[in-house]
Amino acid sequence: MSLLNETHDPALKSWVEQANQPGSDFPIQNLPFGRYRRIGANDDFKIGVAIGDQILDLQGTGLIESPDMNALMALDTAARLRLRRDISGGLAQGSAQQQVWSKLLTPQSAAEMAVPCRIGDYTDFYTGIHHATSVGKLFRPDQPLMPNYKWVPIGYHGRSSSIRVSGQTFRRPRGQTKASDAAQPSIGPSRRLDYELELGYFVGRGNELGQPVSIEDAENHLFGVTLLNDWSARDIQAWEYQPLGPFLSKNFASTVSPWLVTTEALAPFRTALTRPEGDPQPLPYLDGDFNRKAGMFDIMLEVLILTERMAKAGLPPERLTLGNAGTAAYWTAAQLLTHHTVNGCNLQSGDLLGSGTLSGPAANEAGSLLELTEGGKKSISLANGEERTFLEDGDAMILRGWCERPGAARIGLGEVRGTVLA
Incomplete structure (x- = not known):
């Protein structure tokens, strides 16, 4: 069983420039999930993907419908792989989504983070x-x-x-x-x-x-x-x-x-x-x-x-x-x-x-x-x-x-x- 695919290519770069810096925790090959909102906002927490020093509003991309992290986590392996490919493709250099998605970014320094999901047990x-x-x-x-x-x-x-x-x-x-x-x-x-x-x-x-x-x-x-x-x-x-x-x-x-x-x-x-x-x-x-x-x-x-x-x-x-x-x-x-x-x-x-x-x-x-x-x-x-x-x-x-x-x-x-x- 191998989960390796084109999203792991070490040559892959993002249009979010900080993600391409050596030593970054969050290059395009990572794409971890978290829940966030802007500091000082009273909005509900939403699902974000870390890319460089930014956070991408995942629901804003249209790739998911629900703001429920636990529902996303419950996806089967094939659905999760498709989502990862779609996020990677949209954040990659030369992506057709760059103009729209660039407006969905929040600096991590301006974000309040929550526990990543509902932890039942x-x-x-x-x-x-x-x-x-x-x-x-x-x-x-x-x-x-x-x-x-x-x-x-x-x-x-x-x-x-x-x-x-x-x-x-x-x-x-x-x-x-x-x-x-x-x-x-x-x-x-x-x-x-x-x-x-x-x-x-x-x-x-x-x-x-x-x-x-x-x-x-x-x-x-x-x-x-x-x-x-x-x-x-x-x-x-x-x-x-x-x-x-x-x-x-x-x-x-x-x-x-x-x-x-x-x-x-x-x-x-x-x-x-x-x-x-x-x-x-x-x-x-x-x-x-x-x-x-x-x-x-x-x-x-x-x-x-x-x-x-x-x-x-x-x-x-x-x-x-x-x-x-x-x-x-x-x-x-x-x-x-x-x-x-x-x-x-x-x-x-x-x-x-x-x-x-x-x-x-x-x-x-x-x-x-x-x-x-x-x-x-x-x-x-x-x-x-x-x-x-x-x-x-x-x-x-x-x-x-x-x-x-x-x-x-x-x-x-x-x-x-x-x-x-x-």
Whole structure:
């Protein structure tokens, strides 16, 4: 199964000149979807396509009739491919649509973005094997990974109502914590607030209750990918998570980037699913030819911090880590969707599947402060002299992602930014 076509041609250029600039996240080969309106307007949010530093009003082009992103996401694969070709053709240099479509552009700097679609349900998985191993060593040195980890995609259901778009600010969460030497727990603000570097996989076409999605068909139900910061209060979680898992430690805020980069756009950046020698192979329902050969997304992931002091001094954000999703994850997005439905669970258009924290094997590829500071035992020194073990009030975390490979045009996922308030 190949989704590569003329829309991925690296020589293709757009009449939107900024889209042709080297390093642009949104060249004509990308064409991600989002919901936007002009800043200060009271209009309803509408569907837009990012092209360079602009947003194209998709409904204004006449290519779609409904402003409902979830309805667009539910289109079958053939319809989505036709839409992508039509958008690409209209934005390409020499297009007959240039004169009309140029009036449908809004600068991204003048736009207010919304969460890309209606998120009905949110499931957070635990696919980052290096993260799971590192964290496991902190709490279970003799058995970092639980016996089921390499056999079954681990996940839990999170809260969708607190998911917000990039730019989110949120109050430091409160909850119960208990120090190891304390006689009883106490209630108060989290002192071990952390970020989690994740990818979010959005469901396009749903499935009927009682009808599992096969691994061969799973790709047809995946619409696209976004950046996801699933903030975590580590001290609250340590006290509350047994026996049912995270609760107040995770439901206070999750932040997604505004753009849905489609699986079609990611077609040139697929890579093989590999298992270390000696690891079990997936059970047959999680094993397919395409999934083995090209189930992974080859996406670079970067984490930066901008403290309040840095911002006031006019300093740029400072990189904490840089890694790759293809080497961080143990399970593919298709496997997550297949496993989610194997019991007959019905997924719906707009449902969000979180990858779980994506950390690489090296220390500078960690996807959380929990790993970078070895559970808070050592602090991180920033260039301006500040130190961090966990997040302080005023800290902004910035996650970025992009794909680049010889023979393909570089595309980006944009960024997701969130700030902790007192």
